[in-house]
Amino acid sequence: MIPVLLTRIKTSDGITLEGVVVLPKKKGEFALVWIHGLTSRFSSGQTLIKELSSSCAKNQIAYFKFNTRGHDIVSQGTKKKLVGGAFEKFEECVRDIDAVIRLAKKLGYKKIILAGSSTGANKALYYQYKRKNPAVRGIILASAISDMSAWKTGDAKKMSRAIRIAKQAKNKDTLLPQEYGIYSAARYLSLFEAGHAEDVFPYHNPKATWKELKSIRVAVAVVIGSQDEHRDRPAKNIMDAFRKNAVSTRQNFSKQNLGGQAKSFSGIIIKGTNHGFQKHEQKLSREIIKWIHRETLR
Template identity: 25%
Template sequence: MKISLIHFLSTDKLRLPGLLFQPDEKQTRKAVIYLHGCGSSSVFYSPKINKLAAAITHLGMAFFPFNNRGAHYVKTLNRITRKNNVEMVVKELYGTSYEKIKECIFDIDGAVSFLRFKGFNTFHLIGESTGANKIVVYDYYSKNSPFASYTLISPGDDTGLYFEKLGKTLFLKIIEQSKSMIQDGHGLDFVPNSIGLDYPFSYQSCYDVLNPNGDYNIFPFNDALNDLKLGTKALFKEFRKISRPTHVVLGSNDEYCYDKADSCMNLLKKNVDYNEKFYFELIDGADHGFEHHEQKLVQTVSRWISQS
């Protein structure tokens, strides 16, 4: 397969890097885009990317994993603007610590625009961990999704996990504190480390992740399993409305599923309107990252895409 290092612009003009894998034999007009998770994630550090690339290019399709604005904890990105017909570069801080999940729309649309410019016209979208949440957010807000199918790998319940980690009192306190800091113009300030969050979070990102009524709370497993009633938003509201054929893959030992991966999968099955659009698969023995089960994951994902 042929591999190219790519830089492209999101639709709000952030320069993002990616890898374009293409089959050797023939020109293809089909492409699969991949969205990574949060935290220290990056498509450039994951051995899984090469395995997915080999399988997808074997199908005669291109594979385009890219680092979205949520890659790394903190990362300086260049925003490209024009002033008096001269290109200007403005450096801005992004990464998991600053990202708001709805901004994924700019990144995904930018990737599609780049691939269209390259001659591609059929698209599939894979998202892993937070990337799975981003797919549902994208589909919910997109008036006409350009994708033929979605693959959601290890969809996550960050809101519910932080509720369990922090306890109800501290959880609600941080939400209100973050909201207040944003209103006072300090949304980019960092939440104190003493709070005990897993990552260094700005108040704006903290509020985005913890708010049970927000866009990030796509897979509220903890809330549904334990009837927590954390917010007023209908549970699985966005997932229920997904518009494209969707493949959901969970590991039976996913450490972020409260030791109840099968129950989490059943919740997803119960919260879809048209079961024929969905294919749900629980991979026995696999954890959240599918360590030592990568080949099984790659096989099931590539099979789904080939049939979509």
């Protein structure tokens, strides 16, 4: 049995977020902050929480997983504001992550490994791009699949109609017709129209600048399942795009393209697993702990 602390934090704009903290018996310097995916929540993925938090505890690493304001489909933000996956403004994830890191530091963990899965990976990368927080010593992007992949894996004509309806909406908080999913007009555009702040994994665009990834100075790990059902191309091709833009090489360096500046890059493809790493949680946990020791604890 792993002892856990269930607690609440408040963001700078007054939104209360619930979460779980697992502290090691022997305290270290590092904390792993895990950001959940779209419409998920802090309690989702119980098997992975158990595997990862127990592995962290054995290695003197604290584990933090909290709701973001994008938890569930619709949730209450403030008295006058609905959030959740249907209504959240992606850029406001910075305030959510700030609040979690603030708690970790308050508890004495000054060095942060910032990790996110799926949309949580977008948020982790975007956070460090915006904040450049010196407490963050490494970034893990799990299931880092671009939402733009849906244009190839889904119904492109239907998505085009939804984009058109969303753009025409006078009130961008208006929900789209239910056939397009439960999203406000603004949320749908953020997810599925290229060029928005959320589009931080632009391997779909050969002319993309990758400015968010190229701004990162700490160690970066990208973890993808070889059978991720949301990918529109082989996992290796996705990983090659990340590697090319995370660190500078002779192949990608030029006056126009200064290349990435990450301390290091690790691309981890877990064979046989899907977007949520179901039935491979132990393998994912082992790979993450091994990477933390190799790239951040040294």
